[in-house]
Amino acid sequence: MYEQNTQSNYDDIFKRLVKAAYNGDVEQEINKIHQEGNETADKYALYASGGGDPNQVVFKVKDCAGDCVQKTGEDCEASCLFNAVVRDMEGNVVIKHNNCSGCGKCVEVCKNYSLVDKKEFVPIIKLLKDRKQPVFAIVAPAFIGQYAPEITPGKLRAAFKRLGFYGMVEVALFADILTLKEALEFDRLVTKEDHFMLTSMCCPIWFSMVKRVYKDLVPHISPSVSPMVACGRGIKFLHPGAKVVFVGPCIAKKAEAKEEDIKDAVDAVLTFKEVDQIFGVVGIDPAKMSEDPSEHSSTAGRIYARTGGVSKAISDTLNRLWPERKIKIRAIQADGPKDCKEVLKEALEGKIDANFLEGMGCPGGCVGGPRSVADVETGTKRVNEYGSEAESLTPVDNEHVMDLLKHLGIADIHEFLDSEKAAMFIRDFM
Ligand code: SF4
Ligand code: SF4
Incomplete structure (x- = not known):
């Protein structure tokens, strides 16, 4: 065996x-x-x-023959954006963990399955069974359309509760909140035609590239946490003692959740594929669950899941807040790792004709994440449809978002620039 x-x-x-x-x-x-x-x-x-070094996500399980490049055309060494994969004298892969960002690109291409990502669900099951503290599943905006079309958000929520979760929250609601913050950051940071800002801090591959490789661009990053982190912190603020499990399309989020300055937010990360396997193995069919609806996000937060969504969300929100503002958002989107590299290089060389840079480590954005269940076309289509079904285009007109903000201690959106009041949404990249 x-x-x-x-x-x-x-x-x-x-x-x-x-x-x-x-x-x-x-x-x-x-x-x-x-x-x-x-x-x-x-x-x-x-x-x-869920064993192994608690700070590590990607592990080498066995030596490999090193002949995979000829066989599959895929090369873990070449896939690594951070020069963390090297080969020893025998041709075996070695991961230099000091360089590794945990992005998971090497796991994606390793057809010998010598490299694997840690799975974090088994330790959570005890908490779900004990029910001593509420455990929330927070689902990435790309969740819509991942499973069968008849699995509505309400049925998915009911299925998570059947697994033992206390509730399911859409991260899109906190993407709405971050959209407001990013619009304010743009207004603060981009006041001249030659200013520019890097956003899309929702993608750990993008911000790891900036932090590790294109360091001179760090001052242009808006100081915001990702929607995942905002959601985890928001839930823990409202439900002290709660645990939070993020469900998303990639391995990179497992690494982000372990970063020192934000590791308070999320206790474990599951992928869409793992969730599909979990439902299968415990015999839960989400399609057969009753509806348990609670969808309050705007178009803005919902479309974060596909490339270009973040730019559109923040641009629409900026225009809604300050229609007379002279300098509008002129966005450029980096779609996939190669594109991210090129856009960041050009930004560093001053060759970018844009004032707003969005980057996604996967082609198509999170709907193209390596642990998605649906293909990127289906995912994009459903994300756009779900976005257009929202009751408000931007969070500015979303009373649920405004109400949630008040509960989180933000009475007025300008308080996003107050480092004390907005502390849970701020990340210092410097
Ligand atoms: S996880 Fe990412 S950074 Fe780490 S070795 Fe693999 S490809 Fe390189
Ligand atoms: S673009 Fe890819 S790597 Fe980045 S957050 Fe989305 S799924 Fe993860």
Whole structure:
């Protein structure tokens, strides 16, 4: 068993452990895997149960022959934007963890399944079963359209509750909040024609590239947390003692949640694919759940999930707030890692004809994330439809957002620029 060490075997082990954890016998299942006598399976069990270095997301499970480039045309070394993958004298892959941002690009291309990302759900199951503290699932804006068309947000919420979660919150609601903040930041930072601002801090690959490679651009980053972090902090502010689990389309978010200055916000990260497997293994069919609706986000927050959405959301909001403002948003979007590199390089060289830079580490944006279930076209279509179904275009006209802000201690949107009142939404990149 597990001789081929394939991803499906890693996934199979994950599913076995999830089932065992719900039955309360995860340790026995790990022992059973160990008795099968396969060293790789042992390591899969370790990382599939959330073990390993707590600050690390990507792990090497076994040596590889190094012949994958010829076989598959994919190369983990070349995929790494941060020079963190090297080969030793025998051609085996070595990850230089000091350089690694945890973006997961190497895991995506590793067809030998020598590299895997940690799965964080098994330790959460105990909390879900104990019900001693509320555990919230917060779903990335790309969630819509990931699963079967009949699975509405209300049914998905009911399915998460059946798993033991206290509730499901759409991160889009906090993307709305960040949209307001980013519009104010643009108004503050871009006051001359040659000024520019880097946004889209929702993508960890984009901001890791700026922080690690294009450091001279850091002063142009707006000092905002990602919607994921804002949502986690917002929930913990309103529900002291709560735990928060983010559900999204990529490995990179697992790494973002562990960053020192923001690690208070989110306790675990699951991917859309993992959630699909979890529902399957515990026998929950979200399509058959009753409706449990609670959708209050605006078009602005909902379209963050696809490339260009962040620019449009903030531009619409800026125009709504200050229609007479002379300097409008002139946006450029970097779509995928290659594009991000080019746009950042050109920005550094002063060759960009734009005052607002948005970057997405995946082509198409989060709907194109490596752990999505739906393809990028379906995801984009559903995100746009869901965006147009919202009751308000921008958060300015969304009474739910304004009400939520008051509960979070922001009585007036200008207080986003007050470092004390808006502390939970501020990130210092300098
Ligand atoms: S996770 Fe990303 S940064 Fe780390 S080694 Fe892999 S590709 Fe490089
Ligand atoms: S663009 Fe890709 S890497 Fe960036 S947050 Fe979205 S899914 Fe993750």
